[in-house]
Amino acid sequence: MSVSQAVAQLYTGRFKMTRQEWRIMAALGSNHSMSAKEIAAHSSLEKMQVSRAISGLKKAELINQQEDPDDRRYTKLSLTDKGLNIYRQIVPLALAREAFILSDLSDEEQQQLFFLMDKVQNKAKELQQCG
Template sequence: MARSGEARRRETAGRATAQAASELDLQQYFPYRLARLAEQVSLAVAEVYSERFSLTRQEWRVLAILGAHQQIATKEIGPLTTLDKMQVSRAVQGLETRGIASRKQHPDDRRELIVSLTSAGRALYRKIVPYARERETALLAVLTAEEVEVLDRAMRKLSAALT
C-alpha cells in the first residue's frame, strides 16, 4: 500500500528530529557557552590582578575571600572559590611567601590551618578592589540595568537548581 505524501513528510521530519537530538553543536550548547563566557570574563578580570599585581587567578580568589573575612579555615576557602584543596594550598603558600597572608594552626584542630591577611595583604586588597569593581562595571556596561537584573536572577536560579 502506498504511503501518502503527508505520512512520508512526517517520517522524514521524525528522522531529522531524532538525528538532531543525537548530535551536538558545541558552539550552541549552553554549558559550553557559559564556560566560555566565564573564561572570557575571568581573563578580562585577570588583567587587573595579574598584570598590575602579579597574582595568579587562584591567589586572587583566595585574597578576595580573605579580604572579606578576618580569618578563615583553609578548608572553607575551596567551596567559596571553586578551587580544590591543592589549589587553595598553593595559593595560600604563594600569598604567604610574599607576605600577603599568614597561616596558623587552628586552636581546636591542629590539622587545620587558619589563614588571614597581613597588614600588607589588607593594603593590597584595598588597592585591588577599586580596579576589580571598575572592571566589573565596564563588563556590565554593555547591558541595560534591566538586563543586569535579569542576568543576576537567572544566575541565582541556575545556581540554586544545581545545589
C-alpha cells in the same frame, strides 16, 4: 571567558598573582579569616589548588597562617597588612571593570542577568553533588 580575562589582567599583570591566589585573597578580604577547607568551599577551588596558592601567598607575605586556638588540627588564614593593602587596591579596580562590562545593560537587565546566573550556578552545584 573574555570577562574573566579582563578582570584577571588586574591581578596577573600588576600584582603578579595567579587566579587561585586572587580568589583566596578575595575570600579572606571579605571574610577576614578562614581555614583552607572553608576557602576551598567558598571559592570552588580544589584542595591542591588552595594549598599551592596558600604557599605562594605565604611566600609573598600576603597571608598569615595561625593555629586555631580551639582546635589545633586546623589553621586559620588571614591577610597580612601587605595583603590587605593589595586587596584594597584590586577591589575598586575590579568593580570598575565590572561596571564597565555591565554598562550597556539596564538595571533591570542586570538584575535579570544575576538572577539567571544564580540559577545556572545552583544547578551546577547540584550536579557536582551528584558526582
